[in-house]
Amino acid sequence: MNSDYANNVFYSQPPQPLQQQVEQPQFISPAQLFQQPPAPSPLSHPSQYTSHGRTTSNSGAYNTNNMAPSISANTQPDTAMLLVALAEEYFQAAHEHAPAAALSMTVADVEAYGGLVATGLGCLDTALKHVKLQPRMEANIRLRYAGVLFEETENSMEAETALGKGIALCERNHYYDLKYAMQFLLAQFMAKKNPKASMKALDGHISDAQTYHHYSWVYVFRFLRASHALESGSPTDHHVAVQNLRAVATLASQQNDNAIYLTASLMEALAFLKMPGPDSLQHVQTALAQARSYQHDESCKIPQLVALIHILDLSCAIMKGNSMEMLTKLKEMQMMMDKALQDSSWGTASDVLAIPINRTPKSSHTVSQDTRMILGIGNDGGDNLLMTFLSKKDAYSIAYLLCGMVLLYKNSIERKGLKYLQAGLDSLEGDARSNRSSSGLLPDLVSKRQWRGEISCYFRIYMASCCAGISDWTETKRHLDALKTNLRQFEISLTGPLGHLALYFDGVYHQGIGDLDTALKIFGDTKFNLSTTKSTTLTPANQLERDLSILAALSTLWMLQAKEPKNLDQNAAMKEALEPICANHANMDIRTAFHLIAATVQTDPPIQLIDIKGRLKVALAYANTTTNVQLLCICLSIMCNRFFRGVVGPQAEKSAKAASVQATRTGNALWMSVTDGMLARCYEVQGKLQDAQATLATAQTHAERALPGL
Incomplete structure (x- = not known):
């Protein structure tokens, strides 16, 4: 839900921002305006303000009748209008300065930004306290004032006081549009301190809007209610979130608001994608099927949402691990994203999208230009629900990352996976080094930069994986070093999936260069302790961490075979512990790896020949199913070494050649050598x-080539 309150959505902006204030801000006390009459200024004329309304609406410019009557050039400007214009100049100057401040984050730049915002707030505060205002204008200023406090500060008490007075003012004057907007903002303030109270308040707002058939605001409040519930992470709140999203879909279906139905279905898919349970993936696919039911509707041809459908569809295929399905979904996503390149409605930098809503007779009282930071009016006269989404550049970065992940299987042959990852990383890092980004809120720009920094860490990890897959340990080390640099630069903590991935590939690197002692120490870290990992109702993030712990344990068991003397009892104990975890694992590649290790690890008593053949047969079948050339190569190599070593005859030669051909397909120098x-x-x-x-x-x-110098 778009909450860009501080991005000048209430008042129009002066045509020429004060650029000199960015470099050397000069702060004016609003109280000085009362010491002498202000001189006439073209900035005080409302008709000269330029709009910062959304591109989806030509009516986005602020209606000056709602603020003050037009002022002729021969009269003194209205004091309230002058304060408002002055405040907006300061906010604009701050936002122009924000990109450079976000890049440098020096004390001087941040303080300059904060000073400009504080002075703008002072102008609005002065207008509220010292100027007699018309009710509508007072309500607008209170909403703007609280919005800036929400976006730029932690001063929730002052903002809640302003909103409380504003809501009472709106109720007295029947300003339903501004009242709803204030309730929306107040709920967000409450969510910071007391999420339960916020959700309870939203339930009341939903009930009121539903009673008066203010359906656009029913959508707004239910979407916000669902977002807050999902943030809590509890199963109960997740159920409530899904209920609200399904209620939105039901109402949207009744009102023929097909784009809202599509949005609700996609949010439901996202909700299930983050939740634990064996049926979550099925729920995601059901929600995606519902979203596709309106794919031919003109109102639903919103490129951001169509892209999200394909991204989620491909993500499901990756989670299922079916390589053929992944490639099919990947091609569909690539075709859509290529087509979106030509769509000018999806901006390169803007992260705002408008969801069309059919306008009802009661909309005129509840949706106006003053609510355009949440609900605006489109060119066709209908309502628009404004939401934040990825900019086109950021969405393409995600697409590049998914391409690289899917093509990891084929990276050994064509290196396409690495090429996609490099292209995505170059785009991200190019933006990170540039301060040419559009103006905006400093907290938002910092948050986006931090997000891009974290995404670049995942690019580095998967690029390290590509290089490790072909035994290019020099490049693997380079990417892991770059990952550590990114982590320091963006102050990212090594927790969650990112921390597990970084540590795991550090172990893979040391195992690959033959430093088995260090690798064993890394894989023995408490992060990979399977005994403390819950095996039921895991979220996707938890499942990834658990899978990495399984792989660490399998690698440990295999590396221990290089130690002399071998501990056969330990081998048997580890294999017995891993059997129930791996044998029926949802990921077929993990099953394959376990059967290969179980067939080769020495135990006391030794494994029977029939069991060895059985495990290798199963592993071969799994590797063929997933078309994992690495595992297929290892399986054929084990079979050749186990059954045809020293054997004379065409079958032995055929087996050795098959293993060699498969190794060539992997591009892995180590296995090609073997x-x-x-x-x-x-x-x-x-x-x-x-x-x-x-x-x-x-x-x-x-x-x-695999082990230089050895």
Whole structure:
């Protein structure tokens, strides 16, 4: 829900912002305006203000009749209008200064920004306390004043006082539009301190709006109610959130507000995507199917929402782990995103989108230009619900990241995954280094920059994964070092999935370069302690952390086989502990990895030959199903070494060649060295000495590339 109160949505802006104030702000005390009559100024003429309304509406310019009558050039400007115009100049100057301040975050820049905002607030405060105002204008100023306090400060008490007086004023004068807007803002203030009280207040507002058939505000309050409930994270509140979103969808269906129905369905899909439970993925897909039911409706052809459908659809395919489905959904998303490049309605920098609502006879009393930070009026005369979304650049960054994740399977052959990740990272880092971003609120710009910094960390992790997959440990190290730099630069804490991923790939790197002691120490970290990880009702984030813990345990078990003497009892205990966790795991690749390790780890008593064959058969079937070339290569290599080592005959040579071909498909220098080494030994046993020497030389070349200097 758009809550950009401080972005000059109540008052129009002067045509020329005070650029000199950005560099050397000069603060004027609003009280000075009462010491002498102000001189006439073109800034005081309301008709000269330019609008900051949304591009979806030509009527976004502020209606000056709601503020004060027009003032002729020969009369002194109205004091209240002058204070309002002066406040907006200060806010505009602050917002022009914000991009540079967000990039530098020096004390001087932040204080300059804060001084400009504080002076603007002082102008509005002076107007409220020392000027006799018309009721409508007073209500507007109170809403603007509280909105700036909400966006820019932590002074909730002052804002709540202003809103309380404003709501009482609106009730006396029947300003239903401003009353709803103030209730919306007050609920957001309350959510910061007491979420339960906020949700209870919203329930009351929903009931009132429903009773008076003010449906646009019913949508607004229910969406906000659902957002607050989802933020709590509790199962009970999640249920309440879904109930509210389904109530929005039901009402939207009754009112033929198809775009609202689409939005509610997508929010429901997002809600289930974040929640635990075995049926969550099915609920997500059901919600996406509901969203698609209006895909041919003109009002629903909103590129941001269409993109979100494809992003969520692809995310579901990734979570299911079906490589063919992932590639299909990926192509669909790429086609849509390519088409969106030509759509000018989705701005490169703007993160605001307008959801059309059919206008009703009662809308004229509840939706106006004064509520356009929440509900605006479109070119067609209908209402628009304004919400924040990703800008086009940020959405494409997410798309690049998803492309790289999906193409990890094919990265070994075509390196497409790494190319997509590099393109997305270049875009993110280019924006991070630039201070040319559009003006805005400093807290918002800092938050966006922080978000982009965190996303860049995920790019680095998956790029490290691509490089590790081909045994390019130099590049793996480079990306992991860059990740650590990003973490320091953006002051990101290593908690949650990001912390687990960073630590896990650090262990993978040390395992890859042969530093097994360090790798074992990393994988033995408490983050990867499976005994303390709950196995039921895991959120997707919890599931990722648990899966990484499983992979760390599997890697540990395999690395322990390089230690002498082997601890067979420990091997048996670890395998027994991992069996119930891995054997029926939802991720087929984890099942494959477990069966490969279980077939090769030595135990006492030793595993029976029939069990070895059974596990390798299952692993081979799983690897073929997921088309995971890495696991398929490992499986074929184990089979060749276990059953055809030292065997003379065409079947042995065929097995060794199959493993070598599969290793070439992976592009992994280490496994190419292993399989070519086995093929060279096979040729030697067969008496093909010339072929054996040539293949052995190739194996040594791959080994040098995988482990330089060893």
